[in-house]
Each structure stands twice: as structure tokens, then as C-alpha cells.
Amino acid sequence: MPLPLFWFFALLMLVGGLAVIILRNPVAAALSMVASFVGLAGLFIGLDAYLVGIIQILVYAGAIMVLFLFIIMLLDLKTEQKRAPRAVPVVGGLGIVLAFTIQLIGVLGHVPGRESEPLDLVAAAANQSGGIQDKLKEGRLPDVNLVGDLMFTQYNLPLQIIAVLLLVATVGVVVLSKRQSA
Amino acid sequence: MAGLHSYLLVSGLLFAIGLAGVVLRRNIIVVFMCLELMLSAANLTLIAFSRFNTVDGLPDYHGQMLVFFVITVAAAEVAVGLAIIVALYRARQTIHTEDLTSMRG
Numbered sequence: 001m002p003l004p005l006f007w008f009f010a011l012l013m014l015v016g017g018l019a020v021i022i023l024r025n026p027v028a029a030a031l032s033m034v035a036s037f038v039g040l041a042g043l044f045i046g047l048d049a050y051l052v053g054i055i056q057i058l059v060y061a062g063a064i065m066v067l068f069l070f071i072i073m074l075l076d077l078k079t080e081q082k083r084a085p086r087a088v089p090v091v092g093g094l095g096i097v098l099a100f101t102i103q104l105i106g107v108l109g110h111v112p113g114r115e116s117e118p119l120d121l122v123a124a125a126a127n128q129s130g131g132i133q134d135k136l137k138e139g140r141l142p143d144v145n146l147v148g149d150l151m152f153t154q155y156n157l158p159l160q161i162i163a164v165l166l167l168v169a170t171v172g173v174v175v176l177s178k179r180q181s182a
Numbered sequence: 183m184a185g186l187h188s189y190l191l192v193s194g195l196l197f198a199i200g201l202a203g204v205v206l207r208r209n210i211i212v213v214f215m216c217l218e219l220m221l222s223a224a225n226l227t228l229i230a231f232s233r234f235n236t237v238d239g240l241p242d243y244h245g246q247m248l249v250f251f252v253i254t255v256a257a258a259e260v261a262v263g264l265a266i267i268v269a270l271y272r273a274r275q276t277i278h279t280e281d282l283t284s285m286r287g
Contacts, residue, residue, distance in 0.1 A: 006184040010192045017196050017219050020212065021203035029212050033219070040196075040222055043189070047233040048241055052225075052249050059253055064218065064260050071264045072211060075271050083208070083280070093205030097198050104194040114186040120239025127238050141240075150243050151250070158247075162254050169258035176265040179272075 001046030009046065012039030026072045030065055037061040048119065050143045189230035197223035210270075210277045214263055221256045225249045 016036025020029045037060045044053035125136035132149065135142040151159055196219060203216030232245030271277055 001184060003184055006188065010188075014192065014195055014199065017199040020215055020219065021199060021207060026209060026211055029215060033215050036196075036219065037222065040226060043192075043226060044229055046184075047189075047229050049229045049233065049246055049249075052229060052246055052253075055250070055253060056222075056225075059257060060218070060222070064257060067260060067264060068211065068215060071268060074268070075277065077209075077211070077277070090206060093202060096205060097202040100201060101195070101198050104191070104198070108187055108191055108194075111187070111190075114234050116183060116185070116234055117236050119236065119241070122239075124239040146240065146243055147246060147250075150247060155247050158251060162251055166254065166258055169261050173261050173265040176262070176269050 001043075006043070006046060009039045009042035012036070013043065014039075026077050027069065030068045030072060033068075034061045034065050037065070048141060048143070050141075051147050186230060186234045190227060193223045193226040193230065196220075196226065208279050210267055210279055210282075213279070214260070214267070218256060218260070221252060225252055228252075 013036050016032045016034075016039060019032035020036065023029045023032060037056060041053040041056040041061070044050075044056055119141065121136045121139055121141060125133045128136060132142050132145045135145070200216045200219035200223060203219065204213050207213050207216065228245045228249050232242045232249075235242045235245075267277060270282070274282065276282065
């Protein structure tokens with residue numbers, strides 16, 4: 001990804017994230033989170049993960065944030081009234097975050113950096129078969145095919161476990177949101 | 183071209199923002215949104231490592247698999263968590279964490 005584009009999407013993501021914790025109105029926080037996720041999806045697509053980028057937009061910026069907005073409006077929340085912030089949690093919280101950031105920069109200073117190698121699609125075609133091989137030979141990256149191939153062969157068991165997890169979550173939500181009648 | 187360091191730095195900063203939100207904010211819905219930010223920061227790290235670790239000229243797709251599972255678990259978590267928040271609001275008429283002290287020792 002060209003450097004200006006990278007910084008554009010990275011700044012969009014970070015400014016959106018900052019707005020989530022700074023803005024007092026929950027609806028404004030949810031909308032700035034959508035901006036943050038759009039920036040994140042841009043970074044994913046710049047890293048040649050096209051399917052993950054699209055899923056990020058559809059699932060996070062679409063479904064999950066609509067759910068958040070729906071709940072905020074259902075509960076009819078007003079903008080938080082100012083309360084006097086207590087000093088200990090604020091100082092402690094900022095201290096933890098600052099320590100984490102310093103640690104991060106310190107670690108990154110020691111780790112050897114790496115530039116991305118260009119993808120070698122023609123060489124990759126030798127290890128693939130069928131439609132994936134044809135597309136790789138044409139110089140296109142069949143992202144969805146490769147992900148699907150791996151997901152339904154090698155990751156079949158985790159996929160089924162995650163399906164059961166979704167079923168459990170669905171049933172759990174129905175049980176939780178039923179009004180308890182004693 | 184942006185290197186691996188830039189991606190790791192940006193993702194670490196996003197994680198720090200999410201952590202700050204979880205610690206500092208008192209609105210439980212915003213705390214929940216910040217949890218999502220932290221999960222997304224982890225996803226960005228996974229995708230960056232997957233792209234920068236090429237296997238036979240292709241990105242390492244095992245990293246992307248993990249991202250799919252993280253996204254699925256996050257979606258399930260949001261659904262259950264928001265249902266809990268709605269139930270909490272019905273019982274207490276507040277989602278301000280400082281008003282929810284019945285489990286304080």
C-alpha cells in the first residue's frame with residue numbers, strides 16, 4: 001500500500017477510536033466507531049486481505065454497529081451529564097495506558113523491521129490446483145477461493161464449533177431478553 | 183511502502199485507545215465499544231503478520247483464519263453482551279458503572 005494511503009487510513013482509524021472515548025454522546029461515539037472501522041478495513045485491503053476487509057465493513061460497520069445504535073436508541077440514553085471524575089481511576093487508567101505505549105515503542109525499537117515482499121502469484125500457482133491455479137496464472141489473487149479452501153478443509157472442525165457457538169449465543173440472547181415472569 | 187513496524191505501531195496505539203476507553207469511561211455501552219476496538223487491533227496485528235510472512239508467494243492464510251474466528255466470536259459476544267445490558271437496564275434503570283455497586287465487597 002502506498003505510504004500516503006496507509007497514513008490516511010491509519011489516521012482515520014486512530015482519530016475515530018479517540019473520538020469514541022472523548023465524545024460524551026453515545027450515538028456520536030458509535031458513529032465515530034464506524035469511521036474507525038472503515039479505516040481499519042482500508043488497512044486490511046491494503047494488506048491484500050480483501051475478504052477480511054469486506055467482512056469488516058459488512059459485519060462490524062454494518063451489523064454490529066447497527067445493533068449498538070439500536071440498543072442506544074432503545075434505552076433512550078441522553079448525553080452523559082458531567083460527573084466529577086474521581087482522581088484515582090483516571091490517574092491509574094492513564095498510567096496503565098502510558099506504560100503500555102512506552103513498552104510498545106520500546107519493543108518496536110528492538111525488533112528488526114520488515115518490508116513487504118511482493119506476492120509471487122505465478123510461483124504460488126504451482127502448489128494449487130483447479131480454478132485457483134488458473135486465476136493465479138492469470139496474475140489475479142483469488143482471495144475468497146483460497147480462504148474458503150482452507151476454511152472448509154483444514155479448519156472444518158473449528159468452523160463447526162464456531163457454528164455451535166453462534167447457535168448458543170442466539171438461544172442465550174432470546175433467554176436473556178425474555179421478560180422474567182415470576 | 184509501509185513496513186511491518188508501522189502496522190504494529192498503529193495497531194498497538196488502537197489497542198491503547200481501547201484500553202483507555204475501558205478504564206476511563208463510565209458508560210457501559212461505550213466500554214463495550216472499546217472492547218471491540220481492542221479486538222480489532224488484535225485483528226490488524228494478525229493480518230499484518232499474515233501479509234509479511236509470505237508462504238510460497240502467498241500471504242499466510244492461517245492468520246486470516248484466526249481473524250475470521252475472532253470476528254465471529256466478537257459478533258456473538260456483542261449480541262449476548264447487549265442483551266445483558268438491556269436486562270440490566272430493565273432491572274436498574276441505569277447503565278452508569280458507578281451506580282452498579284451491588285457486587286462491591
